[in-house]
Amino acid sequence: MTIGIIGAMNEEIEALLSSMIDITKEVKAEIEYYRGVINGHNVVVCKSGVGKVNASICTQILIDRFQASKVLFTGVAGAVDPTLNIGDIVISVDCMQHDMDATALGFKEGEIPFMDRFIFKADDALITLASKVSDEEVNNQAIIKGRILSGDQFVANREKVKQLFEKFEGSCTEMEGAAVAQVCSMNNVPFVIIRSISDKADGSANSNFLEFVKYAADNSYKIIVGMLERMS
Numbered sequence: 168m169t170i171g172i173i174g175a176m177n178e179e180i181e182a183l184l185s186s187m188i189d190i191t192k193e194v195k196a197e198i199e200y201y202r203g204v205i206n207g208h209n210v211v212v213c214k215s216g217v218g219k220v221n222a223s224i225c226t227q228i229l230i231d232r233f234q235a236s237k238v239l240f241t242g243v244a245g246a247v248d249p250t251l252n253i254g255d256i257v258i259s260v261d262c263m264q265h266d267m268d269a270t271a272l273g274f275k276e277g278e279i280p281f282m283d284r285f286i287f288k289a290d291d292a293l294i295t296l297a298s299k300v301s302d303e304e305v306n307n308q309a310i311i312k313g314r315i316l317s318g319d320q321f322v323a324n325r326e327k328v329k330q331l332f333e334k335f336e337g338s339c340t341e342m343e344g345a346a347v348a349q350v351c352s353m354n355n356v357p358f359v360i361i362r363s364i365s366d367k368a369d370g371s372a373n374s375n376f377l378e379f380v381k382y383a384a385d386n387s388y389k390i391i392v393g394m395l396e397r398m399s
């Protein structure tokens with residue numbers, strides 16, 4: 168069994184790469200895939216690049232070429248739930264694209280035209296495991312299970328965040344999770360997205376992101392490694 172682990176940026180995968188042994192690298196569609204072993208599990212760690220298109224390509228290749236039978240995503244996000252603070256953890260219950268908009272054709276906001284679903288549910292067993300590990304390994308930070316909203320936008324606007332919270336009941340916003348979730352769902356592969364908050368998606372989001380990306384990415388990394396330790 169191979170577990171696929173995706174991060175969008177270097178900060179989100181570098182700690183994982185340094186925890187891996189027996190590493191071999193393969194490049195496909197300009198994406199670097201690192202096969203190796205972490206805590207006795209065969210894994211493929213990859214950096215998707217930013218945005219839903221990159222994340223979709225990366226995930227489909229992970230499934231087709233590397234036979235990933237589970238997909239974990241590790242990374243950072245902007246808070247949408249106003250109770251969340253820097254470093255807090257969101258474990259995906261489900262994911263959707265907040266920027267999918269065919270309302271002019273009569274579809275709901277977020278609805279993907281002519282598809283039977285647009286909210287993609289994460290795997291229950293992976294959610295439970297991530298939650299248990301977070302409770303054990305992450306101190307002094309809130310840990311919630313919630314909806315992850317993805318869009319090809321770095322959100323840095325208080326009004327937009329408020330809308331995202333009210334319209335979609337999201338917990339956090341980022342740029343890849345719903346794409347990974349949709350590809351996994353369409354291939355029947357279980358997934359979970361783990362995000363740690365790097366900013367509040369408001370007017371300070373750009374400076375907070377730069378300051379806290381490493382700290383938040385490390386929180387998410389700890390959960391992924393803890394999950395691999397406890398997986399049978």
Ligand code: ADE
Binds near residue numbers: 246322340365372376
């Ligand atoms: N990733 C981290 N912070 C984000 C934000 N504010 N918007 C989109 N993606 C993010």
